Amino acid sequence: EVQLVESGGGLVQPGGSLRLSCAASGFTFSTYSMDWVRQTPGKGLEWISYITGSSNSIHYADSVKGRFTVSRDNAKNSLYLQMNNLRAEDTAVYYCVGDASYAFQIWGEGTMVIVSS
Amino acid sequence: QSALTQPRSVSGSPGQSVTISCTGTSSDVGAYDYVSWYQHHPGKAPKLMIYAVSERPSGIPDRFSGSKSGNTASLTISGLQAEDETDYYCCSYAGTYTHWVFGGGTKLTVL
Numbered sequence: 001e002v003q004l005v006e007s008g009g010g011l012v013q014p015g016g017s018l019r020l021s022c023a024a025s026g027f028t029f030s031t032y033s034m035d036w037v038r039q040t041p042g043k044g045l046e047w048i049s050y051i052t053g054s055s056n057s058i059h060y061a062d063s064v065k066g067r068f069t070v071s072r073d074n075a076k077n078s079l080y081l082q083m084n085n086l087r088a089e090d091t092a093v094y095y096c097v098g099d100a101s102y103a104f105q106i107w108g109e110g111t112m113v114i115v116s117s
Numbered sequence: 118q119s120a121l122t123q124p125r126s127v128s129g130s131p132g133q134s135v136t137i138s139c140t141g142t143s144s145d146v147g148a149y150d151y152v153s154w155y156q157h158h159p160g161k162a163p164k165l166m167i168y169a170v171s172e173r174p175s176g177i178p179d180r181f182s183g184s185k186s187g188n189t190a191s192l193t194i195s196g197l198q199a200e201d202e203t204d205y206y207c208c209s210y211a212g213t214y215t216h217w218v219f220g221g222g223t224k225l226t227v228l
Contacts (some may be wrong), residue, residue, distance in 0.1 A: 047217035103168035
């Protein structure tokens with residue numbers, strides 16, 4: 001079964017850090033570009049980062065550039081998102097997504113991040 | 118405010134057809150044939166329904182179809198079923214700087 005499972009979410013104070021992980025199974029992880037997409041409470045979806053299968057190309061949305069870092073370990077079939085200097089507006093459900101054919105093909109069920117004092 | 122504009126809600130009776138619009142600009146929807154649509158039951162993983170404007174992934178019924186004209190893309194669901202009731206989001210590639218933009222989502226109600 002094709003599956004993505006996110007972990008690492010939780011409650012963090014403004015200015016704090018959190019590292020999200022995503023475990024992939026059921027498909028050849030290294031051949032997929034991967035993204036992080038978030039959904040803020042009561043609002044829509046927002047793309048925030050992209051990484052190619054070989055990690056040779058990485059991109060971020062302006063809203064997280066300089067604060068978030070995406071990485072992957074193909075040997076462990078895992079994707080990561082290091083989030084620093086968190087703000088209240090980063091409160092969201094974060095989805096790990098497998099990207100192919102210019103579409104978000106495979107989604108996890110998400111992990112909730114709450115930034116609050 | 119989302120980059121792409123969708124109606125907040127649409128509704129239809131079982132067996133009927135509904136169309137959800139997604140309006141962008143000449144920098145996203147109008148520029149690329151990389152519009153996709155996602156079905157999202159709250160608390161579950163979003164599901165790809167349409168990609169590349171009108172292509173259906175394996176396993177998606179042909180009741181779901183997509184199209185585009187100018188800066189507006191559309192998702193049409195024919196033969197509405199109760200299980201279609203949920204949220205739908207459109208998404209478009211927007212170039213190498215912005216990358217991806219989403220719509221604000223449309224809640225489909227099956228009456």
